[in-house]
Structure formats: C-alpha cells, structure tokens
Amino acid sequence: MAMLRAATRLSRAFRTNSIFESHASPLSLSSVTVKRLDLRCLLSTAAEAVAEPIKPDISISLTKLLIDGKFVDAASVGKTFPTIDPRTEEIIAHVAEGDVEDVNRAVKAARRAFDKGPWPKMTPYERSKILLRFADLIDKHSDELATLESLDSGKTYQQSRYAEIPTMARLFRYYAGWADKIHGLTVPADGPHSVQILHEPIGVAGQIIPWNFPLLMFSWKVGPALACGNTIVLKTAEQTPLSALLAGKLLYEAGLPEGVLNIISGYGHTAGAAISSHMDIDKLAFTGSTEVGKIVSQAAAASNLKPVTLELGGKSPFIIAEDANIDHAVEVAHFALFFNQGQCCCAGSRTFVHESIYDEFLEKAKARALKRVVGDPFQNGVEQGPQVSDEQFDKVLGYIKIGQEEGARLLTGGDRFGQKGYYIKPTIFADVQDGMRISREEIFGPVQAITKYKTLSEVIQRANDTTYGLAAGVFSKNIDTVNTLSRALRVGTVWVNCYDVFDAAIPFGGYKMSGHGREKGIYSLNNYLQVKAVVTSIKDPAWL
Numbered sequence: 001m002a003m004l005r006a007a008t009r010l011s012r013a014f015r016t017n018s019i020f021e022s023h024a025s026p027l028s029l030s031s032v033t034v035k036r037l038d039l040r041c042l043l044s045t046a047a048e049a050v051a052e053p054i055k056p057d058i059s060i061s062l063t064k065l066l067i068d069g070k071f072v073d074a075a076s077v078g079k080t081f082p083t084i085d086p087r088t089e090e091i092i093a094h095v096a097e098g099d100v101e102d103v104n105r106a107v108k109a110a111r112r113a114f115d116k117g118p119w120p121k122m123t124p125y126e127r128s129k130i131l132l133r134f135a136d137l138i139d140k141h142s143d144e145l146a147t148l149e150s151l152d153s154g155k156t157y158q159q160s161r162y163a164e165i166p167t168m169a170r171l172f173r174y175y176a177g178w179a180d181k182i183h184g185l186t187v188p189a190d191g192p193h194s195v196q197i198l199h200e201p202i203g204v205a206g207q208i209i210p211w212n213f214p215l216l217m218f219s220w221k222v223g224p225a226l227a228c229g230n231t232i233v234l235k236t237a238e239q240t241p242l243s244a245l246l247a248g249k250l251l252y253e254a255g256l257p258e259g260v261l262n263i264i265s266g267y268g269h270t271a272g273a274a275i276s277s278h279m280d281i282d283k284l285a286f287t288g289s290t291e292v293g294k295i296v297s298q299a300a301a302a303s304n305l306k307p308v309t310l311e312l313g314g315k316s317p318f319i320i321a322e323d324a325n326i327d328h329a330v331e332v333a334h335f336a337l338f339f340n341q342g343q344c345c346c347a348g349s350r351t352f353v354h355e356s357i358y359d360e361f362l363e364k365a366k367a368r369a370l371k372r373v374v375g376d377p378f379q380n381g382v383e384q385g386p387q388v389s390d391e392q393f394d395k396v397l398g399y400i401k402i403g404q405e406e407g408a409r410l411l412t413g414g415d416r417f418g419q420k421g422y423y424i425k426p427t428i429f430a431d432v433q434d435g436m437r438i439s440r441e442e443i444f445g446p447v448q449a450i451t452k453y454k455t456l457s458e459v460i461q462r463a464n465d466t467t468y469g470l471a472a473g474v475f476s477k478n479i480d481t482v483n484t485l486s487r488a489l490r491v492g493t494v495w496v497n498c499y500d501v502f503d504a505a506i507p508f509g510g511y512k513m514s515g516h517g518r519e520k521g522i523y524s525l526n527n528y529l530q531v532k533a534v535v536t537s538i539k540d541p542a543w544l
C-alpha cells in the first residue's frame with residue numbers, strides 16, 4: 001500500500017509539476033512513459049537507506065581521457081583520481097586525471113579540428129545528421145547512460161532514465177534542427193556598398209560543467225557549440241566523470257570527426273584553470289558556483305579576453321499567493337526544492353507563503369516531506385538519493401545547524417538518513433527571517449526554508465533582495481498577481497503554477513550574480529557564433 005502511494009505520488013509529480021520538457025513535446029514524459037514508471041514502482045518493495053546496496057548491471061570500461069577521438073591515459077601516466085559511489089562512500093573506479101599538459105593536448109586537437117579539420121567545413125546538413133544519429137544512440141544506450149549517471153551522482157535511476165536521458169536526446173535533436181538554419185543577414189547601408197553580416201563559428205570552446213546534472217550540462221554546452229560548427233574541450237566535474245565519457249564515445253560513433261570533442265576528467269584548480277586561462281581557447285562556458293564563476297572570468301580576462309558565459313548559483317523565491325490551490329502549491333513547492341536532492345541551481349529555496357494560508361501550508365508541507373521516500377536511488381519508488389559527495393553532505397548538514405542556531409523553527413528532518421552514504425532527511429525550516437544565512441546563501445540540499453508575507457509589494461521587495469537572480473516560482477490564479485510578479489521579479493525564468501520546466505527551446509540563465517548569457521533555445525547559438533560584417537564597394541548599383 002505504501003508503494004502504491006509512492007508510485008502515485010511520483011507519477012503525479014512527473015505529470016503535474018512539469019519536469020524537463022513541456023508536455024506538448026513529442027518526447028515529453030507522456031502518459032505512456034508515466035505508465036511504465038508506475039509499473040516499475042509497483043513492482044518494488046519499500047525503500048530503505050543502503051544497507052545492502054543494489055548492484056547496477058554495468059561494468060565501468062571508460063575511464064581514460066578522450067583526446068583527438070581516442071581514449072588515452074593522462075600525460076603523467078598512471079595519474080588517476082577515484083570517483084565515489086555516494087550510496088556507499090566506496091570507490092566506483094579510478095579515472096585518468098587530466099592536468100595542464102592534457103588540456104594542452106586537447107586544445108591542440110580541437111584547434112586542428114577547427115582550423116584544418118572537416119567540422120566547420122562540413123555542410124550544416126551533414127553536421128545536423130551526425131547530431132541526429134547521436135540522439136538515436138542516446139535512446140539506444142539510455143539504460144547504460146542512466147545507470148552511470150545515477151551511480152556517479154546519486155540521483156534516482158528513474159529520474160535519469162525517464163526524464164534526463166530523454167531530455168538529452170531531445171536537446172540534441174533540437175540543435176540538430178538549428179544546424180542548417182543558422183544564417184546571417186544582408187543589411188542596407190548608406191553609400192554604394194553591399195553589406196553581408198556573416199555568422200561564423202567562434203572556434204575552440206572551453207566548457208566546464210558541474211556534477212548536479214552531468215549529462216544535461218554536457219548537452220546544454222555541447223549541443224549548440226557543435227550545431228554552430230565549433231570544436232570543444234570539455235571538463236567534467238571531478239565528482240561525476242563517468243557518463244560524459246560514454247556520451248563522447250557515442251558521438252564519435254555517430255560520425256564526429258577526430259578532435260572535435262575532447263573530454264578531460266580532472267579537478268578545477270588544475271585542468272579547469274588550464275582551460276579558463278588558455279590562450280588558444282576562443283570562448284569559455286561555465287556552470288557551477290558563483291565563487292568559481294568569478295575566478296574563471298578573471299582567468300579568461302587575464303589570458304586572451306575570451307568571452308565567457310556563466311550559469312551560477314541561485315536563491316530562487318517561490319511565492320504562493322492567498323488564492324493559490326494550497327494542495328497543488330504544496331506539492332510543486334516541495335518538488336521545486338527537493339528535486340535532485342535539492343541540488344539544483346534554480347531550486348525554489350525561499351518559499352514565501354501568504355499569511356492567510358501560512359499555517360495550513362506548513363502543516364501540509366511537513367506532511368509531504370515526511371512522506372518523501374529516501375533510499376537507494378536504484379530502488380524503484382525512491383524519490384531522494386544521497387547527496388553527491390562528502391563535501392556537499394557536510395555543507396548541507398552545516399547549514400541545517402546554522403539554521404537552528406539562527407533561530408529558524410525546524411519542522412521536520414534536520415539530520416542524516418541512515419548510517420552509510422550521504423543521505424539527508426528531507427528538512428523544513430519555518431519562520432525563516434530574511435537576514436538568516438539559510439535565507440541568503442545557497443544550501444544546495446534538501447532543506448526547504450519557509451517564510452510568511454502580507455502584501456504583494458512587500459514580497460516583491462523581499463524576493464528581489466538577494467545577490468542572485470536565476471529563477472522564481474509564482475503560484476496564483478489571479479492574473480493581475482501573476483502579471484505583477486512575473487514582471488517585477490529580477491530573474492531569468494519565472495515559472496507560473498509550475499516549476500522546473502526545461503524545454504530545449506526555452507532559454508535559461510540568470511540576472512545579477514546568477515551569471516550572464518543564456519543557454520538553450522535560440523539564445524545559446526549566439527554564445528558560439530562570431531559576427532562578421534563584410535562590406536563590399538559596388539560599382540554602378542542598380543539599386544541601393
């Protein structure tokens with residue numbers, strides 16, 4: 001019976017809250033997919049922390065660096081680092097550790113593939129077909145990709161397999177569609193001149209990605225860069241190096257010419273720093289902490305002034321007006337914060353509830369958190385796995401302690417879950433004050449902070465009183481409230497009566513210290529294109 005309830009909850013969460021793709025999309029979590037999810041849940045038994053961890057059916061074969069189309073050892077031969085299973089705190093595999101010399105080799109390969117190689121010279125249609133073949137291979141290998149993704153990061157297998165991997169394939173199909181539709185302009189100018197505005201690929205892109213959505217971050221960066229005809233040196237996060245290596249292998253299987261995509265596993269202060277300061281990299285894209293976003297921007301400026309796009313942290317407000325459907329708002333606010341173990345840049349981490357519904361909301365939010373199924377992410381029906389690493393586990397528990405010391409009211413949770421693995425109980429603080437650190441700093445874990453408000457102008461001022469500006473949620477049936485809030489909030493995305501809708505076509509990015517530039521959609525193409533004006537003098541023009 002408990003499992004039946006868990007299954008219903010999960011399918012309802014996927015159906016009603018959104019998830020990555022809009023429901024109009026042919027690849028969205030359609031009712032067919034949801035039925036499969038339900039079935040998988042129903043077959044399972046109750047979830048528990050990892051006493052006897054489930055052994056996923058996979059052998060780890062790709063652990064080397066991917067340079068110039070080949071899997072190779074690190075330049076300092078034998079140099080590796082361990083990647084950890086967050087369920088057990090045990091080593092999954094030792095992975096080749098890339099450093100400065102490996103980045104140099106990768107840049108050389110990417111440079112050659114751009115300057116002399118076939119990629120930018122290929123017709124856009126040919127590039128498009130390779131991206132489409134890759135999307136088909138993602139579908140074909142989705143079990144394997146999802147297993148690696150969950151093993152390395154701790155996210156649930158169901159989320160990887162049924163939400164993230166299909167979204168990845170969808171995104172590559174979206175950018176495959178753009179590849180042969182990128183074109184410049186001809187513009188009129190004063191005088192006898194023909195003016196062409198060319199949109200050229202920018203060159204070698206350096207891309208540094210985090211661990212919370214390893215394959216989706218891979219896709220957001222690699223998809224548009226390849227569609228525009230660029231070559232790439234990508235560094236994965238040291239916590240989650242495995243899945244991108246398989247994705248890279250599949251891209252070459254799809255027909256990518258040698259050297260077009262190079263993948264370096266390794267640490268930030270070594271391999272990451274080498275990328276951001278490299279003189280032969282033409283563009284840098286980074287997703288991660290605001291702190292490191294500033295460091296890589298400085299390195300980019302101090303080296304060759306390469307342009308930088310940044311997708312950084314957030315402290316996103318989730319505002320629930322007095323007229324909102326409370327049950328729906330409770331469910332979506334829960335999803336907005338706890339999804340992916342709370343490890344989302346856009347997590348709805350400041351829940352503002354109108355005072356007239358505050359007490360009822362607290363009671364229901366607590367009941368929902370208590371029902372959240374925490375356990376082995378490979379167990380069907382589990383909603384929440386472990387945090388990604390010991391560092392994140394300690395950081396989140398540290399913030400829970402800070403919240404208690406600051407005087408916020410702990411409604412539920414507040415502790416680790418089980419004895420082994422980086423599991424944390426779903427935690428809620430009520431009566432959170434704006435000045436508290438748990439209201440100002442990114443916790444990046446399963447900790448919901450709820451506060452009450454009285455008026456619309458008050459909540460606008462408080463919601464915007466942050467250094468971040470990534471996203472916001474608005475829950476209301478009143479069109480005036482919705483319109484006022486969605487224009488007043490200084491954030492890159494406003495989700496109204498939904499949350500975390502991540503369609504390939506919708507741009508994503510932040511205001512203020514949440515970064516600059518936009519990923520996904522048509523906007524991401526601009527990050528990977530140069531604009532060149534070619535002005536030709538015309539003799540005897542028939543018209544101007």
Ligand code: NAI
Pocket residue numbers: 208209210211212235236237238266267268269271272273276287288289290292293295296311312313314344345392395442443444
């Ligand atoms: P981080 O910003 O250190 O790591 C993100 C990426 O940057 C990784 O690939 C890392 O190796 C690389 N990196 C680190 N230092 C670098 C350097 N000096 N030069 C170049 N690259 C470097 O994030 P971390 O330490 O994993 O997490 C810390 C906090 O950052 C989290 O608790 C969370 O608050 C936030 N974060 C935000 C993310 C987002 O989606 N915006 C993703 C991951 C973390």
Ligand code: MG
Pocket residue numbers: 268289292
């Ligand atoms: Mg760091």
